[in-house]
Amino acid sequence: MTRAGGAAPRSAGCGRALPIAVRALVALAVAALAGPGGAFAMDAVAAAPERLVLSISQPEVRITSSFDGADLVVFGVAPDGGDFDVVVTVRGPAEEFATWRKSRVMGLWVNTESRRFLDVPAFLSVQSNRPMERIAGPDVLRSEQAGLARNVLVQRVGTDFSDVVQSDPFRVAFLRIRQAEGLYRENEAGVSFLAPDVFRSDFAIPGTAPIGRYTVNAKVFRDGRMTAHAATEFTVKKTGFEQNVAQFSQDHGWLYGCLVALGSLFIGFGANILFRRE
């Protein structure tokens, strides 16, 4: 337990995540000490040769009316210790996107070409403890999808589906625009070590983040090779009023529409009465 005790003060600066952080760290330390046979139900998968244990600060992000994004922390323990690098990738639910390109036709700017990106994550965050080019060679990084640009983004190419070269202008534009919208992120200093074998990675999901299941993938690199990986997940879902309204509008379209229309007439009428000047 010394590990957890020694690490907790250092995470004191992380505000509201603190109690969760301490709990997660204690659980992790216990799990790590107990070994693979430990009876702790961790939602992580330990890779065969080297062990890696992950824990997420919140398994569920609840959306309420004041929701404006959430801060999450993922903790990881690589009991083998030593010198290693970590890349943490968070992927949101898959969606389909179209990237359009405008060009000039008879003096007018018109959408002329488009590419479909199929089942690509609607949210994507890649964080590492140091620049990824220094962690491993380009081939390893590419095959492990370490880095925003190295993630596989499947496009519809004619009747076939495949990823294209990284310099493809539609692919570059897609990544650039998603980053500008705050839904794709890359931070090469986003993983920090709390102890030689314990790391944490803070990440934020924006208010516009899609609803659904998110996966968190951590990969450990040693000497330019990926030696361990583990995954955990969390969900973003609406609760309370938000959930009820959304559910009602889905289940009873006619009734919902009529109620909204009636409500709008009521408000219009009310405002007129309120401002009436005889």
Added chain:
Amino acid sequence: MTIYLPIAELPVSVFSIFLMGLAVGFISGMFGVGGGFLMTPLLIFSGVPPAYAVASVSPYMAASSLSGALSYLRKGMVDLPLAGMLLAGALIGTLAGVFLFLWLRTVGQVDLFIRIAYTVLLGFIGTIMLLESMRAILRGRRGQPPLVRRPGPHAWFMRLPLKMRFRRSRIYISVLPVIAMGAVVGLLGAALGVGGGFILVPALIYMLRVPTQTSVGTSLVLTLVTMAAATVLHAEANRTVDAVLALILMLGGTVGAQFGARAGQTVRAEHLRLLLGLLVLAVGLRVASDLVATPADPYAVTAVEAQP
């Protein structure tokens, strides 16, 4: 302060949405336009996805146009029989417009068609209104009496059979051009996704020679009915009406429409026409500049809605 929109699934600033509702509501009450052609782009600019913006603006327009229509009604500036006839035409036109839209989608380039149609339509109407109202204002400055209605016989389309007296509008004309006008507005509304007030008001003023303020009041009634219907249809067909977003817009919009209607009833008619002409022309130029100017980023990403 932000609030999370349960259907559009994103947080928005309550204050800025309220202000948008207030400002557009003012314009809506003053000119008798629904304001959708201003509000929808504003919402899209604030990050609301287009499908949700278009659908959630409908209940807002219904609320603010009812609020405005009631105050015109009290002043006797609404021609209900005229509104009824226009509505009958709008019903036919809307159906035709939906089919036109579907056909355009199969041909492709709907977006381009909408933009060009907008530019031509807004530019044309805006220019005519601007020229006419300036001439009227100049005539007033020279001390000549304002030409409320032009002398001479009615245009041929007003002398068609099925004549009807619209007392509030002080006209006695055939209902056929009225229904046709409603149909054109409905057609454009469904095909271009706008309420059609900014087309209807000038058409009533210049083609049927309805007094300016009565045109505004009557147009508000038409907008009210079509938008209430659009709310229900959007909610059932697309499930994209966000009640929370609509509510914030309405709170601002109904208040704004009250002040707008009051302002519209006090401003002199030719000044009102001049302002509406300028507004229409400005929106037209804005759409045109998007078509002609080199975009800051030639690329754009859109989410592809999953087909239910």
